[in-house]
Amino acid sequence: MSPNGLTPRDKLESIAINLWWTWDPEARALFRRLNPEFFRAADNNPQAALATAKDDVLNDSAFQDAVDAVYARYRDYMERDPQVEEAPDIGYFCMEYGLHESLSLYSGGLGVLAGDHAKAASDLHLPFTAVGLFLSEGYFRQSFDANGWQEATHPVLDSAKHPLSLVLAPGGDPLTVPVHVGTRTLQVRAWKLALGHTDLYLLDTDFDANPEEYRPLTRRLYQGGDHERIRQELVLGIGGLRLLRALDVEPDVYHANEGHCAFLMLELMRERLDAGLDQAAAEQWVRDRCVFTTHTPVMAGHDHFHPDLFSEAIAGFRDQIHLSTHDLLSYGRVHPDDPDETFTMTVLGLKLSRAANGVSELNGHVARQQWQDLYPDRSLDEVPIDSITNGVHLPTWTAGPARDFLDTHIQVDLTERQDADDWARLADLSDEVLWRYRSQLRTRLVTYVEAKVQAQSLPMHPALDPDALTIGFARRFATYKRAPLIFRDRERARALFADPERPIQLLYAGKAHPDDDAGKRFIQRIYEISREPGFEGKVIFLEGYDMEIGRMLTSGCDIWLNNPRRPLEASGTSGQKVAAHGGLNLSVLDGWWPEGYTGNNGWAIGPEPTGDYGTADPEVQDEQDAASLYTQLEESVIPTFYDRNADGLPEDWIDRMRAAMAELPPAFSAKRMVLDYVNEMYRTDG
Numbered sequence: 001m002s003p004n005g006l007t008p009r010d011k012l013e014s015i016a017i018n019l020w021w022t023w024d025p026e027a028r029a030l031f032r033r034l035n036p037e038f039f040r041a042a043d044n045n046p047q048a049a050l051a052t053a054k055d056d057v058l059n060d061s062a063f064q065d066a067v068d069a070v071y072a073r074y075r076d077y078m079e080r081d082p083q084v085e086e087a088p089d090i091g092y093f094c095m096e097y098g099l100h101e102s103l104s105l106y107s108g109g110l111g112v113l114a115g116d117h118a119k120a121a122s123d124l125h126l127p128f129t130a131v132g133l134f135l136s137e138g139y140f141r142q143s144f145d146a147n148g149w150q151e152a153t154h155p156v157l158d159s160a161k162h163p164l165s166l167v168l169a170p171g172g173d174p175l176t177v178p179v180h181v182g183t184r185t186l187q188v189r190a191w192k193l194a195l196g197h198t199d200l201y202l203l204d205t206d207f208d209a210n211p212e213e214y215r216p217l218t219r220r221l222y223q224g225g226d227h228e229r230i231r232q233e234l235v236l237g238i239g240g241l242r243l244l245r246a247l248d249v250e251p252d253v254y255h256a257n258e259g260h261c262a263f264l265m266l267e268l269m270r271e272r273l274d275a276g277l278d279q280a281a282a283e284q285w286v287r288d289r290c291v292f293t294t295h296t297p298v299m300a301g302h303d304h305f306h307p308d309l310f311s312e313a314i315a316g317f318r319d320q321i322h323l324s325t326h327d328l329l330s331y332g333r334v335h336p337d338d339p340d341e342t343f344t345m346t347v348l349g350l351k352l353s354r355a356a357n358g359v360s361e362l363n364g365h366v367a368r369q370q371w372q373d374l375y376p377d378r379s380l381d382e383v384p385i386d387s388i389t390n391g392v393h394l395p396t397w398t399a400g401p402a403r404d405f406l407d408t409h410i411q412v413d414l415t416e417r418q419d420a421d422d423w424a425r426l427a428d429l430s431d432e433v434l435w436r437y438r439s440q441l442r443t444r445l446v447t448y449v450e451a452k453v454q455a456q457s458l459p460m461h462p463a464l465d466p467d468a469l470t471i472g473f474a475r476r477f478a479t480y481k482r483a484p485l486i487f488r489d490r491e492r493a494r495a496l497f498a499d500p501e502r503p504i505q506l507l508y509a510g511k512a513h514p515d516d517d518a519g520k521r522f523i524q525r526i527y528e529i530s531r532e533p534g535f536e537g538k539v540i541f542l543e544g545y546d547m548e549i550g551r552m553l554t555s556g557c558d559i560w561l562n563n564p565r566r567p568l569e570a571s572g573t574s575g576q577k578v579a580a581h582g583g584l585n586l587s588v589l590d591g592w593w594p595e596g597y598t599g600n601n602g603w604a605i606g607p608e609p610t611g612d613y614g615t616a617d618p619e620v621q622d623e624q625d626a627a628s629l630y631t632q633l634e635e636s637v638i639p640t641f642y643d644r645n646a647d648g649l650p651e652d653w654i655d656r657m658r659a660a661m662a663e664l665p666p667a668f669s670a671k672r673m674v675l676d677y678v679n680e681m682y683r684t685d686g
């Protein structure tokens with residue numbers, strides 16, 4: 001018992017209810033030590049470890065000292081002063097949040113980005129409230145049949161086993177807000193998650209106040225048809241805003257991250273109309289307070305709804321807002337009087353916000369092209385869509401051993417503001433120190449993969465070499481990302497994998513959307529290749545891509561491979577996670593990489609991007625990019641890795657590591673990104 005009366009268990013319990021612990025590697029390690037098997041079996045959930053904690057661990061004095069240190073750091077963090085002066089109050093809306101592998105509230109990059117954004121907002125101690133959906137069945141859990149064909153199951157989240165608290169009204173009953181879906185009035189309740197200083201509210205229709213057929217609305221991410229989707233989005237946008245009002249939260253600025261949540265802008269309109277403003281004044285009021293981010297470089301990828309479906313779904317709300325169906329449709333149409341035009345959420349977001357952005361410079365350019373018709377009086381360059389390039393939350397994505405390494409060599413606190421000069425000092429480290437670091441992280445990954453694949457349904461028999469050039473590819477298996485591109489010329493690829501002198505190994509992970517058979521065929525093809533001579537044991541598919549696998553792969557791989565069909569990768573963030581670990585990107589110049597690549601801090605695939613993006617014939621693009629990928633591997637990447645000096649060190653490789661480590665992490669961090677949002681989007685004088 002410590003002087004303040006808290007036992008080590010009390011302290012751990014109070015740490016476990018705030019997801020701050022997910023970005024503190026020592027907190028993570030403490031929970032694991034309590035009961036490693038149960039922790040791992042529950043997707044690294046601390047509640048599972050606490051429920052089965054071993055007494056000899058809790059009573060160990062060294063363990064208790066470590067708990068005291070982490071607890072003190074947590075208290076310090078929570079009491080830290082705001083790091084941005086006179087920051088506006090921000091309401092942040094997104095459909096999905098990637099926070100930790102124990103909470104499957106995400107499908108991929110958009111969610112992980114939103115989670116990273118909210119965590120960085122907490123690190124900066126911004127007044128920031130986030131809103132999303134309580135996706136009790138998440139996206140899906142991946143498994144495989146005997147032919148390597150992906151199957152989906154939907155384990156149900158048990159709120160009692162997570163730090164989720166039901167939001168209560170003053171009387172003690174669950175707080176609910178009404179949302180009209182079609183002509184029905186649903187009740188929406190909310191669960192709260194604490195992310196450091198940031199509160200995240202997750203909306204839920206799955207309880208007995210609602211008719212059976214409406215209860216599943218908020219259960220699953222991106223499943224069901226348009227009919228379910230528009231209803232889910234009404235709950236998110238309208239329900240989300242009503243919840244904030246019920247909690248007395250009045251943000252100065254509302255950030256709609258992607259179109260899914262843009263109905264919030266119509267609810268803001270309704271409030272102003274109710275308060276007596278006319279339609280034009282209400283629009284202006286809303287526009288003055290909303291900002292919008294688009295991530296979608298494919299026109300068909302923007303959520304859009306048939307006008308009949310829209311008017312059916314909006315019927316109840318229309319009676320509250322007292323606008324005509326035509327007026328409501330107009331907010332989501334480029335040409336309001338075209339009766340065939342669908343209602344597009346991105347158009348709504350653009351029309352009712354004061355500022356909009358894409359998520360990389362290239363993506364901003366593509367977005368201006370996509371939406372130029374909305375601004376007929378403006379030239380392409382004047383289309384009011386800017387860009388803020390995505391970044392990653394370094395405390396979340398920097399592996400424990402890498403945090404120790406950074407602490408030893410450059411003393412940066414990743415949760416505090418740092419500048420580029422701190423990172424630049426990494427360039428002074430010796431070849432030997434840097435190579436030892438790289439080898440340590442690669443070895444750790446190899447050990448992890450060998451154990452991890454034992455538990456999966458897709459059979460894998462890794463024969464990995466902890467000293468071999470290790471390439472990673474993990475992301476959603478959307479076909480534009482072209483996961484099997486490296487096997488386009490099977491024999492040329494086999495020659496690389498089968499070379500006993502200069503071995504390479506390739507680790508894959510990723511999920512295909514349950515309706516995407518082409519994506520599932522990609523995984524199946526990789527599985528088949530992984531059993532062929534030459535590739536066997538060296539091409540490994542890790543099942544169940546989640547944030548843990550993401551952390552392990554991005555920290556351990558030497559090369560992070562990314563070969564999307566340009567310009568379809570809006571930003572991509574997984575490649576940003578590798579840099580602090582001395583990993584190097586080998587990537588098409590798409591998304592963030594044209595801004596990161598300097599010529600000596602990684603490699604580029606494919607021809608220089610020119611004039612009209614995305615107009616190339618896909619077959620031609622695939623052929624050119626595959627040829628370039630082989631050339632880079634054969635002539636540069638593999639020789640550079642294996643060209644060793646008298647001390648056994650690959651000097652040129654380490655030079656590239658040095659450049660990547662010194663330059664990329666601060667430039668592509670979520671902290672930089674959120675500060676850009678504050679200065680360029682959230683502040684009215686921005």
Ligand SMILES: *Cc1c(COP(=O)(O)O)cnc(C)c1O
Pocket residue numbers: 107108109110112474475476545546547550551571572573574575
């Ligand atoms: C980082 C991350 C992503 C995003 O990766 P992209 O490069 O943007 O495709 C998706 N899923 C998980 C689990 C991640 O960790």
